[in-house]
Amino acid sequence: MDEKFSFALRKIALLGGINNYIAVSSRELGVVLGMSQQSASKRILELLDEKYLVRDLGARKQRIKITDSGVEELKKEYNEYRRIFELTDHVAIHGKVVTGMGEGGYYITQKPYMDQFQSLLGFRPFEGTLNIKVSKEDLGKLEVIRYTPGHLIEGFEKDGRTFGNVVAYKAKIQNLECALVIPQRSHYSDILEIVCKFHLRRTLSINDGDEIGVIIDLSSLSSEDQISGMT
Amino acid sequence: MDEKFSFALRKIALLGGINNYIAVSSRELGVVLGMSQQSASKRILELLDEKYLVRDLGARKQRIKITDSGVEELKKEYNEYRRIFELTDHVAIHGKVVTGMGEGGYYITQKPYMDQFQSLLGFRPFEGTLNIKVSKEDLGKLEVIRYTPGHLIEGFEKDGRTFGNVVAYKAKIQNLECALVIPQRSHYSDILEIVCKFHLRRTLSINDGDEIGVIIDLSSLSSEDQISGMT
C-alpha cells in the first residue's frame, strides 16, 4: 500500500474510525493530515476508490469508516513495528500438543512439496505433522508471523487435485530443527503444524496434552522467496 | 516527521539497522522501498541530513545505522499503532504508593498552574501529589502515554524561578476523578504523580506500599491544547 494511504488511514483510525462511522469534514481531516481541505478531500476519494474507506455522505457532513481491508493494511504496519520493537528475529509460542485431522501429513509428503523443502529448508520432513494448539496468551503473536515473509513452497496439481502454496518458517523445538508450515490460503487458525526430519512425538517423547514451546525464526529469508503468510 | 522518512526508516529498522550498522547499497534499499537506486540514494542523503541516520561510507559498500532520534520517531508511530490496536482510549497502570520528594506538591499548588487546572480539567488540585511507582509489567505503557497528546499546562516565571510546562492527563483511581501530571521537560521516570481535588491518601485510606491501579484517559482532548508529553 502507498505510504500516503496508510498515513491517512492511521490518523483516521486514531480519530476512532475503525469500529464506527465518524463525522469528519475534509477541512478537519486536512488539519489532522497537515494538508489543505482540497487535498484531504482528494485523499478521501482515493481511499474510497481503494476500498479502504466507506462513506455515508450526508447533507451537512460526511461520515467515514475504515473497511476491513483498510484495517488489514494498518495491521500489517503495526506488525512491522512489533517486529522492530518487540521481537527482533524470532517468536516463542507455547501451546499444547493435539491430534490433527491428519490432512497436513498427507499434504506435506507429496513429492513436489518435499523437494522444495529440501532446497529451501535443508531437510526432508518425516511424514506427518505435529499439531500444536496455541495458548491464549500467545495468539497475538500469530499475527506477527502471518505478516512476516516466509519461505514460499509452491503448490501444484496432481490427479486433478489442487495442492496450494504453503509458507514455511524455520523453527526449533527443544533445539531440534523443524519448520512451521502454513497453507497460504488458510483462514485464521490457532493450530500450528510443525514438520521435522525426525518423528517429533517419538524423538521428544511427547503426547497429546503436553505443554510445548516452539521458537519460530522470522529472519532466515533469502531475498528471492519472500512472500507473506496466510490470507 | 515526513511520512516518506518514516517509511524508509521503518524498512531500514526491519533490516536490522537499529542497533547495528548494516551494509545496504542504495540499489538494495531501492528494492526494499520500491523505488529506483537514485531515489534510494537521495533518501539516504535526506535521512542523514535530518540526523535520523548515520553512515560509514566505505569504498565498496556503505554501512548505515539509525540514530537515537530516528528510533524516537519510529517509536512515535509504533505507539500510535498501539493506541489503535491495543488500547483505544485509556491505559490501566498498576503500581505501589510511594513517598515522593515533595517537589510535585510545591509545584502544583502555584496559582498559575492551579488556574489552568481549573479551566482544563475542571478542578483545583488538593495540595500535594500522590506518587505511584509503576510496576515492571506496565512500564511499556508509559511510552504510550508519553507519545499521546495531553492537556498542556503552561509554565511561568516567579521570583526569578522558572516553572516549566506540565502535561496533564485525566485519570481515575477507584472512580475518583484525578489527573496524571508530567513535567514536559522531565526525563524518563517510573513514578507517576497524581493530583486530585481531594486528599487521595485520606479519602481512599491508602498508604506507602499499597498496590493501586490508575486508569489514564488518552482521549479527552480539546483540539486546541494538544501537545505531547515528556521529552
Next chain:
DNA sequence: ATTACTAGTAGACGAGTAA
C-alpha cells in the same frame, strides 16, 4: 561494483471556485 549528480517528467498539492 558502488554513490550521486543533472535533466526531464509525472504527479501531488493548494488556490480559486462551483454546486
Next chain:
DNA sequence: TTTACTCGTCTACTAGTAA
C-alpha cells in the same frame, strides 16, 4: 457551511551518466 472540480506550480521521481 459543506464537497470536490480545474488549473498552475512545485516537488519527487526516474533515466542517463559521471566519478
